[in-house]
Amino acid sequence: MNNRIPPLIALAVAVGIFFAYVSPTWSGTIAVTKIAIASDDKALAAASEYATQQNELADARNNIDTTDLTRLTTLLPDSVDNVVLILDLNALAARSGLLLSNVDVMKSDAKSANSINTGALPATGVSPVGSIDLSLSAVGTYDAFRAFLTGVEKSARLLDVRDLVVKGSDTGLYVYKMTLRLYWLR
Amino acid sequence: MALLPTLPTSFVPPSASSAVSAYRSSALSFFAYAILGIVFVLATGVFLYGRLLASELSSKETALREAEAAIDPATVSSFVRLRDRLASGETLLDGHIAFSGFFTSLEKLLPTTVRFSTLHLSVDTAGIPKVEGTGSAKSFNALAAASTAFAQDGRIKDAIFSNIIINEDSSVSFVLSAALDPKLTVFLP
Numbered sequence: 001m002n003n004r005i006p007p008l009i010a011l012a013v014a015v016g017i018f019f020a021y022v023s024p025t026w027s028g029t030i031a032v033t034k035i036a037i038a039s040d041d042k043a044l045a046a047a048s049e050y051a052t053q054q055n056e057l058a059d060a061r062n063n064i065d066t067t068d069l070t071r072l073t074t075l076l077p078d079s080v081d082n083v084v085l086i087l088d089l090n091a092l093a094a095r096s097g098l099l100l101s102n103v104d105v106m107k108s109d110a111k112s113a114n115s116i117n118t119g120a121l122p123a124t125g126v127s128p129v130g131s132i133d134l135s136l137s138a139v140g141t142y143d144a145f146r147a148f149l150t151g152v153e154k155s156a157r158l159l160d161v162r163d164l165v166v167k168g169s170d171t172g173l174y175v176y177k178m179t180l181r182l183y184w185l186r
Numbered sequence: 187m188a189l190l191p192t193l194p195t196s197f198v199p200p201s202a203s204s205a206v207s208a209y210r211s212s213a214l215s216f217f218a219y220a221i222l223g224i225v226f227v228l229a230t231g232v233f234l235y236g237r238l239l240a241s242e243l244s245s246k247e248t249a250l251r252e253a254e255a256a257i258d259p260a261t262v263s264s265f266v267r268l269r270d271r272l273a274s275g276e277t278l279l280d281g282h283i284a285f286s287g288f289f290t291s292l293e294k295l296l297p298t299t300v301r302f303s304t305l306h307l308s309v310d311t312a313g314i315p316k317v318e319g320t321g322s323a324k325s326f327n328a329l330a331a332a333s334t335a336f337a338q339d340g341r342i343k344d345a346i347f348s349n350i351i352i353n354e355d356s357s358v359s360f361v362l363s364a365a366l367d368p369k370l371t372v373f374l375p
Contacts (some may be wrong), residue, residue, distance in 0.1 A: 003211045007218030014218070014225040025236060033239040040246040045234050045319050047253035057232075057265050076275050078267075129271040129278070146289060153284040153373060156273070165232040183278060185271055 072155045076185050080132065085157060085182060087138065092151045097144035098176075106133040106179065131183045133162060138176045145176055158183055282373040283309060288317070288366060295335040295342070299328035302362075315366040318343070320349075323358045342366040 004092070061069075087105050093100035138148070152159050163179035278292035285307050302321035309315050329347065336345040345364040352358050 004214060007211075007215040010222045011218040014222040017225045017229050022225065022232050025232050030232065033236070033243050037239065037243050037246060040243065040250055044246065044249050044253060045199060047250065047257075050257065051253070054261065054265075065252075072271055072275060076271050076278070127274070130275045137269050146286065147250060150286050153282075153286055154375070158278055158282065160278075160281075160309075160311050161285055161307075162283075162286055164305075166302075166305040168301070168303045183274075185195070185267065185274065 018125055046182050058120050072154065075158050076129070077157065078185055079183070080130070082083045082132065082134065082182065085159075086134070088155075088157075089134075089152075089180075092136060093148055094141075095150060096140070096166075098138045098140035098148045098149035100136060100138045102135075102137040104135050128186050129183050130186050131181050132180060135181065136178050138175070138178070139173055141172060142174060145174060152178075152180065221283040235310045247351055268274040279373070281313065281370045283315060283372055285315075287370050287372065287374070288315075291339065291341060291370060295332070295339055297323075297328050297331045297335070307366075313368075315368065315371045316364065317361045318361075320359070320361050322353075322362065325356055326352065326358050329358050329360060336364070341370040343367055 082105060089103065090100055123173070140148070149161070152161060158182040161178060162181050163177075165177040167175040169175070169178075196272040288307065300321060300323040303320045304321075305317065305319040307315065307317050322334065329350070333345065343365045345362060347360045347362055349361040350358060351360075352367060
């Protein structure tokens with residue numbers, strides 16, 4: 001009978017080690033570490049993909065002519081900057097032979113270009129483009145007006161004529177009222 | 187004289203039950219120590235595997251921190267803005283309205299005997315350009331010629347002449363309202 005005690009103690013120690021260390025460590029610490037490693041693997045794969053895409057995008061951007069990038073920034077600037085625009089419109093009117101007067105911002109609140117249903121931008125998502133309307137009045141000949149209108153339409157900064165009223169007179173001078181919409185990247 | 191301990195003291199053979207008991211005892215010992223050995227091996231393996239995983243996790247987290255540090259928010263922002271600028275610029279240019287095309291067409295279509303005193307061009311909420319105006323024609327025939335010209339051209343759509351008043355000098359006053367084909371106001375660089 002005494003010969004059976006040591007093996008029984010050994011068996012008990014084995015069972016104790018298994019349930020006190022092996023099993024909880026395997027299903028606890030090791031399992032958690034494996035999950036953390038899998039998560040890190042995913043993050044590292046994403047970081048690698050990001051680095052690849054960043055290099056591709058940098059190459060693509062470097063392939064764009066800097067002049068074109070400047071023109072693009074002028075087309076859709078980073079700020080409203082309507083004061084400079086009014087100065088430019090004044091200069092264009094002077095060159096065209098049109099007498100410009102009463103330039104004003106119609107809406108004081110900057111609004112999203114797609115929230116006002118311009119028919120130009122998609123209505124889904126939040127648009128990164130803001131827009132406001134400028135109203136202006138002018139007097140001049142029809143030829144001067146056509147030159148001014150062409151200048152506005154071909155402006156380096158994108159301007160949309162949203163509303164235009166022409167009133168004629170017998171003197172050959174016409175009165176023009178325009179609403180221009182200007183855009184910027186928020 | 188004392189007997190040697192190795193000498194059997196009895197000529198009676200040991201019983202079968204004590205042999206089985208000894209066999210069971212040795213089998214139990216073998217089984218118990220084998221299990222203990224296996225558990226020791228398992229415990230050592232689990233310990234080493236845990237250390238290995240911990241080391242691997244540490245190196246991956248270091249690599250991840252380095253990758254995160256390599257991401258420049260300003261660069262990301264510049265890419266996002268460039269993408270927005272390109273996409274929005276293209277969309278806005280596609281919808282860019284140029285009324286010059288309308289005036290050019292009007293100059294060609296309108297008979298010289300018809301003139302507008304007011305003209306109102308606008309874009310409705312759906313983005314469709316439209317025109318409204320008041321004017322006068324030297325005669326009804328001149329107004330009819332203008333109406334026919336608009337209809338034949340087809341780009342000044344649904345042209346409705348209303349409030350037609352024949353004046354004493356046989357001139358005709360009218361009000362025009364029409365929708366414009368977007369092709370007429372499309373921007374051509």
